Amino acid sequence: MRRIVALSGGIGGARFLRGLRRAAPEADITVIGNTGDDIHLFGLKVCPDLDTVMYTLGGGIHEEQGWGRAGETFAVKEELAAYGVGPEWFGLGDRDFATHIVRTQMLAAGYPLSAVTEALCRRWEPGVRLLPMTDDRVETHVLTDDGDGGRKAIHFQEYWVRLRAEVPAHAIVPVGAEQAKPAPGVLEAIGAADVVLFPPSNPVVSIGTILAVPGMREAIADAGVPVVGLSPVIGGAPVRGMADKVLAAVGVEPTAAAVARHYGSGLLDGWLVDTVDADAVGAVEEDGIRCRAVPLLMTDLDATTEMARAALALAGEVVNP
Amino acid sequence: MRRIVALSGGIGGARFLRGLRRAAPEADITVIGNTGDDIHLFGLKVCPDLDTVMYTLGGGIHEEQGWGRAGETFAVKEELAAYGVGPEWFGLGDRDFATHIVRTQMLAAGYPLSAVTEALCRRWEPGVRLLPMTDDRVETHVLTDDGDGGRKAIHFQEYWVRLRAEVPAHAIVPVGAEQAKPAPGVLEAIGAADVVLFPPSNPVVSIGTILAVPGMREAIADAGVPVVGLSPVIGGAPVRGMADKVLAAVGVEPTAAAVARHYGSGLLDGWLVDTVDADAVGAVEEDGIRCRAVPLLMTDLDATTEMARAALALAGEVVNP
Numbered sequence: 001m002r003r004i005v006a007l008s009g010g011i012g013g014a015r016f017l018r019g020l021r022r023a024a025p026e027a028d029i030t031v032i033g034n035t036g037d038d039i040h041l042f043g044l045k046v047c048p049d050l051d052t053v054m055y056t057l058g059g060g061i062h063e064e065q066g067w068g069r070a071g072e073t074f075a076v077k078e079e080l081a082a083y084g085v086g087p088e089w090f091g092l093g094d095r096d097f098a099t100h101i102v103r104t105q106m107l108a109a110g111y112p113l114s115a116v117t118e119a120l121c122r123r124w125e126p127g128v129r130l131l132p133m134t135d136d137r138v139e140t141h142v143l144t145d146d147g148d149g150g151r152k153a154i155h156f157q158e159y160w161v162r163l164r165a166e167v168p169a170h171a172i173v174p175v176g177a178e179q180a181k182p183a184p185g186v187l188e189a190i191g192a193a194d195v196v197l198f199p200p201s202n203p204v205v206s207i208g209t210i211l212a213v214p215g216m217r218e219a220i221a222d223a224g225v226p227v228v229g230l231s232p233v234i235g236g237a238p239v240r241g242m243a244d245k246v247l248a249a250v251g252v253e254p255t256a257a258a259v260a261r262h263y264g265s266g267l268l269d270g271w272l273v274d275t276v277d278a279d280a281v282g283a284v285e286e287d288g289i290r291c292r293a294v295p296l297l298m299t300d301l302d303a304t305t306e307m308a309r310a311a312l313a314l315a316g317e318v319v320n321p
Numbered sequence: 322m323r324r325i326v327a328l329s330g331g332i333g334g335a336r337f338l339r340g341l342r343r344a345a346p347e348a349d350i351t352v353i354g355n356t357g358d359d360i361h362l363f364g365l366k367v368c369p370d371l372d373t374v375m376y377t378l379g380g381g382i383h384e385e386q387g388w389g390r391a392g393e394t395f396a397v398k399e400e401l402a403a404y405g406v407g408p409e410w411f412g413l414g415d416r417d418f419a420t421h422i423v424r425t426q427m428l429a430a431g432y433p434l435s436a437v438t439e440a441l442c443r444r445w446e447p448g449v450r451l452l453p454m455t456d457d458r459v460e461t462h463v464l465t466d467d468g469d470g471g472r473k474a475i476h477f478q479e480y481w482v483r484l485r486a487e488v489p490a491h492a493i494v495p496v497g498a499e500q501a502k503p504a505p506g507v508l509e510a511i512g513a514a515d516v517v518l519f520p521p522s523n524p525v526v527s528i529g530t531i532l533a534v535p536g537m538r539e540a541i542a543d544a545g546v547p548v549v550g551l552s553p554v555i556g557g558a559p560v561r562g563m564a565d566k567v568l569a570a571v572g573v574e575p576t577a578a579a580v581a582r583h584y585g586s587g588l589l590d591g592w593l594v595d596t597v598d599a600d601a602v603g604a605v606e607e608d609g610i611r612c613r614a615v616p617l618l619m620t621d622l623d624a625t626t627e628m629a630r631a632a633l634a635l636a637g638e639v640v641n642p
Contacts (some may be wrong), residue, residue, distance in 0.1 A: 043426035070456075075394050079419030083444050085426075094415045098400030105364035105406075123404050 004029045006128075007194040009206025010037070010049040011066035012232060012240055012298070014056035016199035017039050019304030021057065024312060029128040030189040032216075035113065036140035036174050036209035041090055042080060042102040045107055045179050048157075049206065050117055050132060051099060058124025060095075066240075069095040089162040100237055111203055111297045114183040119205035131189070133210045136180040140205055142249070156205060165242035169249040172204055177212040182219075190219040195315040198229030198268070200239065200296065202248040203259050211267075218282075228270035229263060230307060231256035235276045239270075239291040257283045265289050270314040272296060272307070290318055325350045326359055326514040327449075330457040330527025331358070332387035333553060333561055333619070335377035337520035340625030343377065344633060345632040350449040353537075355522075356434065356459035357454075357495050357530035360478045363401060364410055364427055365421040369478075370527065371438055371453060372420060379445025381416075387561075390416040392542040410483040435504040452510070454531045461526055463570070464492040473505070477526060479570075486563035490570040493525055494569050498533040516636040519550030521560065521617065524580050525567040532588075538619040542588050547636035549591035550584060551628060552577035555617055556597045560581060578604045591635040593628070611639055625632050 004027045006017060016030060034049045048067065055061040055069060060066045072093030081088055092100070099120060112135040123128055139157035142229040144167045151170060159165060190196065201207050207229075211217045220227055233256050238244050244254035252262045256273035257280040263271075265288035273280050274296035284291035294310040297303060325348045327338060328390060338352060355370045363492065369388065376382040383389045393414035402409055420441060427437040433456040442451050461477035465488045472491060480486060522528050528550075532538045541548055554577050559565050565575035573583045577594035578601040584592075586609035594601050596619040605612035613621070613635055619625040 022637045042422050044422070045431055073394060073415070074398050075415035076422070079416045080423065083423050083441065084421065085423050094394070094396035095400045096396045097418065098404065101363050101365070101418075102404050102406050108364055120404065271488065292402070295465065 001315060002027055002193045003189075003192055003194045003289060004188050004197060005134065005195070006030070006031065006197040006199055007032050007034075007201070007207050007210045008049065008053055008199055009034045009201030010052040013049070013201040013206065014061070015066070015077035015169040015298045015304055016052045016230065017053060017057060017128060019298070019301060019306075020197070020199075020308040020311075022301065022305045030185075030193070031128045031130045032133050032186055032189070032210055033130060034206045034209050036105065036138050036177070036205065037156055038137075038139065039090070039155060041087070041100075042085065044097070044104045045101065046092070046100050047113070047117075047132070050130065051096070053130055054117075054121055054124045054126055057126030057128060058121075068093055072096065074252070087162065090157065107280040112183070114185065129185075129189070131185050132183050133186065133216070134213050135183045135257065136175050136176060136212070138176040138180050138209065140209055141173045141175050142169050143173060144168055160242070165245040169245055172208070172246055172249050174209045174212045177209065178201055178214065180213045182213055182215055187215060187219050189225050193223060193225055195225055196223060196227045197219050197311055198227070198263070199284065200230040200232035200298075202232060202241065202243045202246065203252070203262060204243070204250050208250075217267060226266060226269045226318035228272070228311045228315045228318070229268055230261070230272045230296060230311055231277070232275065233259055234274040239297065256280045260284045260289050261287055269318045270311075272310055272314060290314060290321075323348055323513045324510075324513055324515045325518060326353065326516070327351070327518040327520055328353050328355075328528050328531045329353045329370065329374055329520055330522035331373040334370070334522040334527065335374045335382070335519040336376060336387070336619045337551065337629065339376060339516070340450060340619070340622060340627075341520075341629040341632075343622065343626045345628035346562070351450045351506075351514075352449045353454050353507055353510070353528050353531055354451060355436075355454060355527045356460050357498070357526065358477055359460065360411070360476060362413065362421075363406065365425045367413070367421050368434070368438075368453070369426065371416070371451065374451055375438075375442055375445045375447055378447030378449060379442075380422050381445065389414055407559070408483070410560065411478065416430065431502070433453075435506065450506075450510070452506050453504050454537065455501040455534050456504045457497060458533070459495050459497040459501050459530065461494050461530055462494045463490050465489055474542060478608070481563070486566040490566055493529070493567055493570050495530045495533045495601055496629070498530065499535065501534045503534055503536055508536060508572050511544050513546055514546055516546055516633065517541050517544060517548045518632055519548070519584070521551040521553035521565075521619075523553060523562065523564045523567065524583055525564070525571050525574070538588060547590045547639035548588060549593070549632045549636045549639070550589055551593045551617060551632055552580055552595065552598070554580055555595040560618065568598065577601050579612050581605045581612070582608055590639045591632075593631055593635060611635065
């Protein structure tokens with residue numbers, strides 16, 4: 001399995017990738033990052049998921065928090081607040097600001113996001129090839145109540161960060177996805193892959209958004225290589241964040257088996273569930289997806305590396321059953 | 322002298338204005354700020370002179386340095402350098418960055434610089450009305466040697482900050498000035514003024530650039546009110562910076578009398594020189610400009626306040642000789 005493609009959201013995906021890199025040190029890993037969470041703040045282009053992957057694999061991440069920079073300070077944000085300029089609910093630190101300033105300057109100069117991401121990664125040397133899912137603008141919106149009997153769409157970050165997913169989510173809409181094209185290199189990487197992995201990222205707003213880019217799902221399904229995912233749901237609840245809220249919005253139960261069924265056997269060949277969900281293995285396999293139960297808590301790098309090894313082993317089983 | 326208009330560059334002008342505000346607490350002071358030093362850095366619009374006035378009068382200035390913010394940190398700049406993104410020779414701190422981010426965002430949203438400056442001043446409450454000389458782009462360039470026998474134009478900031486004025490300056494060119502219009506409110510303020518002051522700012526690249534905006538010089542000359550300046554040259558050398566270098570570029574000797582003659586009696590009614598230049602008073606008066614010798618070192622706020630009082634007193638003398 002020399003050529004690995006992994007789809008990734010933010011924190012969960014990034015941590016998994018760190019284990020994957022250790023589990024397969026000789027592999028050529030291409031990461032297709034979600035950009036549906038991207039947001040313009042203070043006139044700057046912020047790509048939370050790409051940055052989380054870049055900082056995590058590049059050794060610059062705030063470890064406990066899982067996002068943002070280690071040793072971060074907040075002078076710029078405090079000053080912006082003093083000018084009455086918000087939003088204050090999005091935590092941009094000074095070091096992080098520099099990334100967005102460089103990115104915005106390059107985009108304004110005409111470089112596509114994929115070229116900008118490559119340039120930023122030249123500093124961080126993440127040890128993987130990080131590609132945005134698309135160079136086009138896709139923005140995940142959440143359909144919620146407008147407080148007046150009707151509904152309104154808000155930016156995913158407003159729903160997730162400001163409102164902490166505590167308002168009803170009736171639908172998740174990746175605005176612009178239908179018109180988006182996969183970024184340069186994305187379809188080529190999938191076509192040349194020996195295995196495609198779905199880390200335990202959010203199946204709706206992370207992996208789901210990547211799969212919403214036209215051509216992406218088909219390229220993965222048609223690649224003729226094992227596609228293996230890891231459940232982000234353990235024991236009936238998401239490991240991190242509030243994934244159950246957005247699963248409900250798309251009518252999926254927060255169980256490891258239901259998430260596998262949501263991806264579907266047309267896409268997924270193998271699925272890892274946590275040992276506490278071992279009784280789900282039978283149901284998943286009945287759906288035509290090979291399934292194993294292994295520990296899925298990314299408590300440390302060793303545990304995460306074992307998860308990656310198990311995913312690659314399951315991919316091997318799919319090829320040579 | 323209820324309505325005062327003052328033209329201003331950066332450090333020297335800003336410090337004088339602090340004294341002026343104290344000398345005339347009841348006055349309605351309009352400051353016309355130089356924008357020829359403005360520069361785009363990291364995709365952001367930086368207005369050094371406007372900010373120095375705003376920070377100085379608003380209590381946010383780095384007192385010893387004379388520019389930039391007090392209690393400044395440099396995380397953003399360090400990070401930009403880590404990305405290999407410069408220039409490194411321009412000292413933008415984290416707090417300062419916030420100002421440029423807000424400004425750039427407002428400009429991108431379509432607000433003219435005058436409206437942006439007003440918005441920024443809502444926070445700083447400088448106690449004066451701060452207007453940019455123009456909302457149009459004017460950029461002071463310095464014609465220097467190209468090292469190959471020819472000449473080349475460089476941005477004033479590159480000449481001043483990076484090269485510390487240590488290369489030959491053959492000409493100072495306010496690029497774009499000919500097409501610029503005074504910002505809204507500028508001509509009205511001059512027309513309604515009881516006195517116009519030229520603080521001890523650089524006569525070439527600060528006051529000179531403001532006067533290069535078409536209509537500005539005429540409005541001041543035609544206002545029919547006293548125009549009084551303070552010499553930035555004391556004892557044959559500029560008090561601050563490297564003003565002698567740019568004076569030489571326009572063929573003006575670095576003396577208090579020569580600077581007065583450079584402005585000319587068509588514009589200037591009164592001129593303050595330092596006590597060490599008392600022997601220049603006669604020559605200046607022979608040029609038709611009323612002249613007094615008073616201490617002109619802005620050693621502290623009291624000394625600066627006395628300078629402002631002397632300027633206003635000289636304006637009174639011009640009106641009632």
